[in-house]
Amino acid sequence: MGKITKVSPLAPLSFPDLPVIDGVAFATAAAGVKYQGRTDVMLAELAPGTTIAGVFTRSKTRAAPVLDCQSKIGGASNAGAAILVNSGNANAFTGRNGVEAVEAITSAVAQTCGVPQSRVFTSSTGVIGEPLPHDRVTAAIGDLKSKLNPNGIAAAAKAIMTTDTFPKGASAKVEIDGKTVSIAGIAKGSGMIAPDMATMLVYIFTDAKVEQTALQAMVSDHTDKTFNCITVDSDTSTSDSLILAATGASGIDATESKSFSDALQGVMLDLAHQVVRDGEGATKFVEIDVTGAATDADAKIHAMAIANSPLIKTAIAGEDPNWGRVVMAIGKSGAAADRDRLSIRFGDIQVAKDGWRDPGYSEESAAAHMKGENIKIGVDLGLGEGHATVWTCDLTHGYIEINADYRS
Amino acid sequence: MGKITKVSPLAPLSFPDLPVIDGVAFATAAAGVKYQGRTDVMLAELAPGTTIAGVFTRSKTRAAPVLDCQSKIGGASNAGAAILVNSGNANAFTGRNGVEAVEAITSAVAQTCGVPQSRVFTSSTGVIGEPLPHDRVTAAIGDLKSKLNPNGIAAAAKAIMTTDTFPKGASAKVEIDGKTVSIAGIAKGSGMIAPDMATMLVYIFTDAKVEQTALQAMVSDHTDKTFNCITVDSDTSTSDSLILAATGASGIDATESKSFSDALQGVMLDLAHQVVRDGEGATKFVEIDVTGAATDADAKIHAMAIANSPLIKTAIAGEDPNWGRVVMAIGKSGAAADRDRLSIRFGDIQVAKDGWRDPGYSEESAAAHMKGENIKIGVDLGLGEGHATVWTCDLTHGYIEINADYRS
Numbered sequence: 001m002g003k004i005t006k007v008s009p010l011a012p013l014s015f016p017d018l019p020v021i022d023g024v025a026f027a028t029a030a031a032g033v034k035y036q037g038r039t040d041v042m043l044a045e046l047a048p049g050t051t052i053a054g055v056f057t058r059s060k061t062r063a064a065p066v067l068d069c070q071s072k073i074g075g076a077s078n079a080g081a082a083i084l085v086n087s088g089n090a091n092a093f094t095g096r097n098g099v100e101a102v103e104a105i106t107s108a109v110a111q112t113c114g115v116p117q118s119r120v121f122t123s124s125t126g127v128i129g130e131p132l133p134h135d136r137v138t139a140a141i142g143d144l145k146s147k148l149n150p151n152g153i154a155a156a157a158k159a160i161m162t163t164d165t166f167p168k169g170a171s172a173k174v175e176i177d178g179k180t181v182s183i184a185g186i187a188k189g190s191g192m193i194a195p196d197m198a199t200m201l202v203y204i205f206t207d208a209k210v211e212q213t214a215l216q217a218m219v220s221d222h223t224d225k226t227f228n229c230i231t232v233d234s235d236t237s238t239s240d241s242l243i244l245a246a247t248g249a250s251g252i253d254a255t256e257s258k259s260f261s262d263a264l265q266g267v268m269l270d271l272a273h274q275v276v277r278d279g280e281g282a283t284k285f286v287e288i289d290v291t292g293a294a295t296d297a298d299a300k301i302h303a304m305a306i307a308n309s310p311l312i313k314t315a316i317a318g319e320d321p322n323w324g325r326v327v328m329a330i331g332k333s334g335a336a337a338d339r340d341r342l343s344i345r346f347g348d349i350q351v352a353k354d355g356w357r358d359p360g361y362s363e364e365s366a367a368a369h370m371k372g373e374n375i376k377i378g379v380d381l382g383l384g385e386g387h388a389t390v391w392t393c394d395l396t397h398g399y400i401e402i403n404a405d406y407r408s
Numbered sequence: 409m410g411k412i413t414k415v416s417p418l419a420p421l422s423f424p425d426l427p428v429i430d431g432v433a434f435a436t437a438a439a440g441v442k443y444q445g446r447t448d449v450m451l452a453e454l455a456p457g458t459t460i461a462g463v464f465t466r467s468k469t470r471a472a473p474v475l476d477c478q479s480k481i482g483g484a485s486n487a488g489a490a491i492l493v494n495s496g497n498a499n500a501f502t503g504r505n506g507v508e509a510v511e512a513i514t515s516a517v518a519q520t521c522g523v524p525q526s527r528v529f530t531s532s533t534g535v536i537g538e539p540l541p542h543d544r545v546t547a548a549i550g551d552l553k554s555k556l557n558p559n560g561i562a563a564a565a566k567a568i569m570t571t572d573t574f575p576k577g578a579s580a581k582v583e584i585d586g587k588t589v590s591i592a593g594i595a596k597g598s599g600m601i602a603p604d605m606a607t608m609l610v611y612i613f614t615d616a617k618v619e620q621t622a623l624q625a626m627v628s629d630h631t632d633k634t635f636n637c638i639t640v641d642s643d644t645s646t647s648d649s650l651i652l653a654a655t656g657a658s659g660i661d662a663t664e665s666k667s668f669s670d671a672l673q674g675v676m677l678d679l680a681h682q683v684v685r686d687g688e689g690a691t692k693f694v695e696i697d698v699t700g701a702a703t704d705a706d707a708k709i710h711a712m713a714i715a716n717s718p719l720i721k722t723a724i725a726g727e728d729p730n731w732g733r734v735v736m737a738i739g740k741s742g743a744a745a746d747r748d749r750l751s752i753r754f755g756d757i758q759v760a761k762d763g764w765r766d767p768g769y770s771e772e773s774a775a776a777h778m779k780g781e782n783i784k785i786g787v788d789l790g791l792g793e794g795h796a797t798v799w800t801c802d803l804t805h806g807y808i809e810i811n812a813d814y815r816s
Contacts, residue, residue, distance in 0.1 A: 061739030061747045093735040093747065095764030128732025129765055192719060192736065233718045234642075235733075236740035310641045310718070310803075311600060311811055318812025324536025325643075327501045328600065331469030332644035339469045339501065356503030357537055395718075400805050403719055404726025 010277035010285050011166040018153050018171045019182040021205040023047035023247025026152030028159040031140040034088030034126060039159035041137055043144040045113055046081040050247045053216035055223045057240035063091055064098030065122045066241055072118055077212055081119035084109050085160050091124035091132040092238040101134035108138040112145045123201050123241050126162050157186035160201055163402060164190045164278050170270035172263035181208035181250045185267050189275040193232035202242040202271055209248035214255045218264055219244045226268040229390040232279035234308040276391045281398025284316050286375045293386030298335035300388035305333035313395035316375055321366035323351045341382030418685035418693050419574040426561050426579045427590040429613040431455035431655025434560030436567040439548040442496030447567035449545055451552040453521055454489040458655045461624035463631045465648035471499055472506030473530045474649055480526055485620055489527035492517050493568050499532035499540040500646040509542035516546040520553045531609050531649050534570050565594035568609055571810060572598045572686050578678035580671035589616035589658050593675050597683040601640035610650040610679055617656035622663045626672055627652045634676040637798040640687035642716040684799045689806025692724050694783045701794030706743035708796035713741035721803030724783055729774035731759045749790030
């Protein structure tokens with residue numbers, strides 16, 4: 001963390017009360033990987049029989065721990081498992097060193113926790129390109145093992161933070177055949193946020209019993225509507241990872257449960273929104289809703305062009321209802337558009353319609369909407385049924401401050 | 409112009425001495441389209457026989473004057489011609505109003521200058537979505553006609569500015585068969601710069617005689633290596649236009665001249681670089697050179713991913729040799745890359761090689777390079793012969809200041 005910044009103005013009032021998930025225990029420690037005076041490693045130990053699904057960045061320069069996790073997803077699930085995460089160093093673009101660091105960490109965790117190395121998942125987040133001092137991580141594993149606690153998820157959410165200004169958690173409870181299963185998840189992420197297939201670091205746990213292939217299908221589907229629909233700065237991390245672990249400790253099978261799947265999507269969306277609310281320098285939470293596109297894919301291209309436009313993001317920071325820049329973003333996105341069928345709303349205010357400014361448009365009403373903390377931009381292409389919603393934040397002086405000297 | 413900003417630190421010391429081009433005369437006036445107390449319209453009158461070529465934005469929301477110009481390029485060239493440009497209002501996304509404004513302006517210019525309306529080209533630059541008060545423009549045309557002057561190109565460069573902090577001009581002289589022809593061009597552009605097919609507003613004049621199809625081929629080819637290789641903020645204007653007029657007044661035929669074509673490319677590159685040097689808030693001029701890509705197209709995708717990454721642009725603003733962010737940008741670009749063959753240079757300093765930090769890398773030397781005004785980032789993919797060079801600037805507080813309240 002280059003500097004301790006004050007908490008995002010868009011942060012929730014407090015970290016939520018997350019339910020204890022049977023079959024998972026957490027521990028954190030201050031290993032001094034890079035940061036001093038704070039926790040920077042977390043261990044989650046998972047009961048035998050836990051099924052694990054995951055989605056990961058598609059970056060072509062993805063980090064060694066990401067490649068290692070990807071190779072392990074889908075393996076046998078009768079043994080126990082463990083997740084070890086460090087912050088402060090991404091172990092990305094570290095060549096042979098990086099692979100050795102992953103080997104050292106996963107082997108030490110396997111030995112200490114008594115689980116197969118093929119069931120140890122590790123993630124690293126922080127600076128890219130510096131060798132990870134993995135001995136500092138492995139030195140902490142004995143201590144972590146001795147402190148494992150089913151109530152440790154809030155502390156775990158803190159230990160994985162980098163430029164985050166608040167820890168992120170979300171949960172749900174689902175009734176299945178009259179019994180209740182729980183889902184609890186944590187995430188980190190604030191900058192370099194434009195996930196492609198997965199995102200940041202996200203860990204979600206449930207005591208439901210779900211077959212691995214079904215679990216993987218759920219998480220892949222929901223990622224496309226949640227984490228893959230947010231952007232802070234259009235930059236895609238080398239380390240984005242989401243791991244979902246179903247311990248089955250409740251004995252309740254949710255493999256075919258639509259309500260479980262819906263609840264899971266809700267937890268994922270909540271965490272994704274919290275990442276945007278902690279976007280570097282953010283002062284506004286922005287929802288962009290595109291309808292009437294030729295296809296859903298086109299709608300998402302338009303929505304992301306709007307969400308990633310620095311001119312739109314700075315206009316929002318300046319509370320300026322500069323809808324001309326929305327017209328610009330649609331024009332450049334590359335997806336199908338017809339200028340003369342285009343309509344644009346800011347909040348509930350129709351600002352443009354059928355290719356020009358709405359005759360009833362009032363700049364004052366639009367400006368009033370821009371003063372709020374939650375901004376909604378609606379676009380209708382007038383071409384078809386394609387629809388997408390994405391979320392982003394504004395671009396402020398805070399982003400420049402944080403990123404002009406993150407490493408120093 | 410939302411506010412008068414101080415001149416870019418990357419500006420040339422002064423506006424260059426541009427040669428007079430036989431067959432062109434210029435005039436400017438303060439029509440009060442939006443700005444007060446400065447010139448905001450310019451007229452260029454072109455001699456009979458002038459051939460005209462142009463390239464224009466591919467934005468799907470392009471402005472009415474752009475569509476009108478596109479429909480006229482390639483028409484008969486025996487009559488005279490004229491170019492009328494206003495700043496302060498882009499006449500973009502203005503529906504029927506926009507078409508009427510173009511009709512009113514081109515018809516008034518045609519009448520006053522005695523040229524066919526099909527040979528009158530108009531451009532508008534400024535705010536998107538506000539109706540253009542075209543009566544203010546047409547009211548100035550008589551005055552403009554009476555003030556036409558072959559020496560007026562420097563004043564014309566000023567009249568077309570919006571958020572530009574300096575006027576932009578460039579020229580060349582070319583020997584053809586022992587005789588000399590001249591090229592002189594002007595441009596405006598500072599924000600919303602990520603041209604797609606063409607750029608901003610650019611007007612280039614030459615007294616050479618060049619057949620229209622050859623002229624169009626030259627300008628299209630060179631655009632791909634000049635204006636289409638710059639980006640300030642990844643946002644593509646609705647109004648980008650480049651018009652090249654060859655008056656033929658020298659009597660020298662340059663249709664087949666390689667040296668003329670090369671000189672033209674030089675003028676276009678010079679103007680493109682000046683646009684980057686006037687990038688909103690810019691303090692560093694950045695050249696990104698990608699080699700060893702699978703194809704030239706892949707090299708350009710990588711180079712543009714680097715040039716448009718807000719994390720890289722802010723690191724440059726902070727003088728931080730944060731090459732890990734270059735790794736990130738290559739990973740996300742979508743073009744072919746192999747992490748373990750990747751090499752990166754900052755200036756002449758090899759920072760990364762074969763997928764990890766160069767063993768001889770010195771952070772101090774790299775940091776020293778970053779303190780300069782001209783930053784060079786070199787990337788070799790190690791895959792093939794593909795090559796591209798693009799230019800951009802850093803992302804600073806100045807960009808946020810200019811764009812958070814441009815309209816107000």
